[in-house]
Amino acid sequence: MQATQSASATPSTDEQPKGLALIVDDELSNRIVLNALLKKMNYTIVQAENGAQAIERYKETQPDIIFMDIMMPVMDGFDSTVQIKALCGNTFVPIIFLTAMTDEKALARCVEVGGDDFLTKPFNHTVLKSKIRAMERIRDLHREVKTLLDQREHEEEIAEKVFSGAVMAGNVMPEKLKALMRPAAVFSGDVLLTAYAPNGDLNVLLGDFTGHGLSAALGALPVSETFRAMTIKGFSVDQILNEINRKLHTLLPTGMFMAAQFVRINHTMDSMTLCCCGMPDILITNITGTEIKHRIPSTGLPLGIIPDADYLHSMSSISADLEDRALLVSDGVTEARSPDGEYFGQERLENILAKGNGKESIVNSIANTLERFCLDAPQDDDISLVEVPFLPDVLAVFEDQHSSGTEEKKGAKNSDDSQNNSLKFVVTLEGPRLLRIDPVPLLINQIQELEGLKEQRRIIFTILSELYINALDHGILNLNSTLKAKPGGFTTYFTEREKRLKELSDGYITISIYSRLYSSSGEVIIQVKDSGPGFDYANYIANIQSDLSTPSGRGLLLTKELCESLTYSNSGNQVEAIYTWDNN
Amino acid sequence: MDSQHHTKSHSSPKATDPIDHSKLNAMRELLGDDFESLIHAFLSSGTSIVASLPIAIENQDAIEVERLTHSLKSASANVGATALSNMANDAENRIRDCGLNKIESITSCIKLEFEQVQIELKKQL
Numbered sequence: 001m002q003a004t005q006s007a008s009a010t011p012s013t014d015e016q017p018k019g020l021a022l023i024v025d026d027e028l029s030n031r032i033v034l035n036a037l038l039k040k041m042n043y044t045i046v047q048a049e050n051g052a053q054a055i056e057r058y059k060e061t062q063p064d065i066i067f068m069d070i071m072m073p074v075m076d077g078f079d080s081t082v083q084i085k086a087l088c089g090n091t092f093v094p095i096i097f098l099t100a101m102t103d104e105k106a107l108a109r110c111v112e113v114g115g116d117d118f119l120t121k122p123f124n125h126t127v128l129k130s131k132i133r134a135m136e137r138i139r140d141l142h143r144e145v146k147t148l149l150d151q152r153e154h155e156e157e158i159a160e161k162v163f164s165g166a167v168m169a170g171n172v173m174p175e176k177l178k179a180l181m182r183p184a185a186v187f188s189g190d191v192l193l194t195a196y197a198p199n200g201d202l203n204v205l206l207g208d209f210t211g212h213g214l215s216a217a218l219g220a221l222p223v224s225e226t227f228r229a230m231t232i233k234g235f236s237v238d239q240i241l242n243e244i245n246r247k248l249h250t251l252l253p254t255g256m257f258m259a260a261q262f263v264r265i266n267h268t269m270d271s272m273t274l275c276c277c278g279m280p281d282i283l284i285t286n287i288t289g290t291e292i293k294h295r296i297p298s299t300g301l302p303l304g305i306i307p308d309a310d311y312l313h314s315m316s317s318i319s320a321d322l323e324d325r326a327l328l329v330s331d332g333v334t335e336a337r338s339p340d341g342e343y344f345g346q347e348r349l350e351n352i353l354a355k356g357n358g359k360e361s362i363v364n365s366i367a368n369t370l371e372r373f374c375l376d377a378p379q380d381d382d383i384s385l386v387e388v389p390f391l392p393d394v395l396a397v398f399e400d401q402h403s404s405g406t407e408e409k410k411g412a413k414n415s416d417d418s419q420n421n422s423l424k425f426v427v428t429l430e431g432p433r434l435l436r437i438d439p440v441p442l443l444i445n446q447i448q449e450l451e452g453l454k455e456q457r458r459i460i461f462t463i464l465s466e467l468y469i470n471a472l473d474h475g476i477l478n479l480n481s482t483l484k485a486k487p488g489g490f491t492t493y494f495t496e497r498e499k500r501l502k503e504l505s506d507g508y509i510t511i512s513i514y515s516r517l518y519s520s521s522g523e524v525i526i527q528v529k530d531s532g533p534g535f536d537y538a539n540y541i542a543n544i545q546s547d548l549s550t551p552s553g554r555g556l557l558l559t560k561e562l563c564e565s566l567t568y569s570n571s572g573n574q575v576e577a578i579y580t581w582d583n584n
Numbered sequence: 585m586d587s588q589h590h591t592k593s594h595s596s597p598k599a600t601d602p603i604d605h606s607k608l609n610a611m612r613e614l615l616g617d618d619f620e621s622l623i624h625a626f627l628s629s630g631t632s633i634v635a636s637l638p639i640a641i642e643n644q645d646a647i648e649v650e651r652l653t654h655s656l657k658s659a660s661a662n663v664g665a666t667a668l669s670n671m672a673n674d675a676e677n678r679i680r681d682c683g684l685n686k687i688e689s690i691t692s693c694i695k696l697e698f699e700q701v702q703i704e705l706k707k708q709l
Contacts, residue, residue: 026655027629027658027659028625028628028629029622029625029626029659029662029663030658030659030662032615032618032621032625033611033614033622033662035618036614036615036616036618037614040614071651071654071655073651099674100654100657100658100661121658121661122658122661122662125614284585286615431654559680561664
């Protein structure tokens with residue numbers, strides 16, 4: 001392969017066959033002279049007497065170089081050149097005009113119609129030879145570039161397949177989540193990532209890297225790995241963003257970064273958590289899109305710019321109604337251009353939303369309008385649109401593995417089990433540390449490392465998160481869940497929570513985990529104790545059982561159902577959950 | 585190298601040899617066996633051009649006259665008929681600048697010059 005390419009590097013000698021030359025001239029004596037000169041240079045020759053004949057000869061013989069007279073009967077050299085160049089397509093076939101003309105306009109026209117050089121009559125051997133040599137050099141370069149381009153395109157296609165396999169194939173794609181990704185090049189600088197947290201939460205990240213094409217797409221690989229690993233382990237949105245930011249800052253060169261939109265649909269179906277970092281506003285709409293309920297503006301820096309960005313304070317939590325939509329849109333949409341160069345723009349986008357009739361998904365109606373707008377205008381940037389519905393359907397469906405029924409419990413099930421072993425560890429977090437650290441994923445991963453839990457991990461995660469959040473929010477921070485029930489309550493609640501967390505100077509939470517595992521069954525006891533005043537738990541549990549419509553307490557009730565027992569003690573600042581399973 | 589001189593001397597062609605023999609010999613060397621076909625090709629197209637010129641002028645077809653003189657210009661240069669080529673060039677320029685007005689004064693010179701060239705070339709066969 002290299003050998004044929006390098007032939008062009010060695011100076012061509014007259015002894016080598018040069019290929020086929022087409023001479024187009026109505027004057028026979030001219031053709032005879034040029035024929036002789038080219039024969040001397042080892043060309044094989046075909047001839048044509050006018051422009052129309054030249055086109056026929058071109059089609060029949062596919063010459064390597066063409067010598068074209070200008071003034072000819074039937075069809076002149078200009079028209080003939082235009083048509084032949086069109087037939088050449090991507091192949092470079094040099095056309096050298098034969099001219100006795102001194103008229104500058106005519107000479108300029110030769111180049112305009114696609115001619116590559118002139119040769120003035122009467123022909124001169126030395127001049128002709130140099131011109132041909134120059135043309136051959138250009139032609140070889142042209143061929144080399146074309147081979148390289150073809151090769152690159154081919155390699156890009158393969159790489160893209162491998163790449164999107166690695167990045168996108170790991171995504172969970174709930175049926176009701178609609179996405180449109182239209183890259184500007186083979187590689188997309190936009191990346192859509194989705195994954196389930198152990199408690200069933202759906203995490204969706206739409207990232208937009210600076211630039212597009214291969215260099216922009218490369219960063220998607222580490223981002224997807226971090227996003228997926230941390231989501232699966234149950235880390236919070238801000239922790240995931242912090243880690244992605246750290247990783248990108250290390251990996252990406254200066255000037256390259258990733259803007260992102262992040263949505264988490266919480267499994268409790270009472271809220272979504274959102275974060276926008278350098279992207280257009282995330283829009284929260286009703287099902288048809290006609291009502292924009294919230295705009296989540298960019299509050300965080302794009303990822304990868306500074307080493308230690310903290311996204312904790314860039315988070316928004318909002319309550320949502322069933323069937324609401326979170327719309328993630330990359331700037332490739334608003335900055336898409338029509339053939340006249342006009343931008344699509346935010347206004348046009350929101351007009352489509354306003355006209356929504358629910359007959360088709362929001363993503364589809366935007367995509368259709370966009371297509372009619374852009375027509376065949378070149379696409380400058382990657383276009384991505386994602387519609388995340390606020391529906392239980394998009395959450396993870398886990399098989400119910402916990403053995404809620406205790407009737408089947410075998411009396412002496414574990415007495416003779418050789419794998420009987422147990423493990424206990426206690427963690428205490430104090431004061432300001434509670435702001436910085438979410439111990440739940442760390443603890444769960446610790447248990448998993450030590451105990452090799454599989455299916456049980458999700459449930460233990462859910463129980464532990466719920467108990468820990470309760471201890472922190474209500475025990476330490478003394479927040480009242482009824483706040484959430486009021487209009488705009490979620491925002492108030494989370495703003496207040498963040499404020500109190502920052503002011504926190506003392507207090508502690510102790511988590512004790514005691515696990516006992518057998519070959520196919522086991523038991524985990526989780527105790528959470530906080531330094532708070534406690535609460536009237538007997539009364540509280542009785543109340544939530546009678547009124548399930550309030551979001552407060554719903555999580556606790558769910559937890560109670562997952563556990564074999566859930567017991568509050570002391571003043572209500574200590575709780576013990578026992579979770580057992582038996583795979584037999 | 586001496587084209588400037590010839591351009592100005594077209595009105596008195598008899599003073600010089602109608603053929604630049606160094607050019608013609610260079611062409612003979614280049615073409616080898618094809619040299620004779622070049623001479624034949626030139627004589628045939630030259631004869632046809634010289635015969636067509638008065639008809640095209642009669643028809644007031646400036647485009648055709650221009651095309652004919654243009655062809656003669658490059659064809660005669662190929663056989664070293666430098667004076668003839670220069671005359672054809674003058675005729676072509678004149679038509680481009682002021683149409684067919686008084687073109688006969690040049691074309692009749694062309695006819696005479698071609699006859700001289702013809703005689704000289706036939707000697708080469």
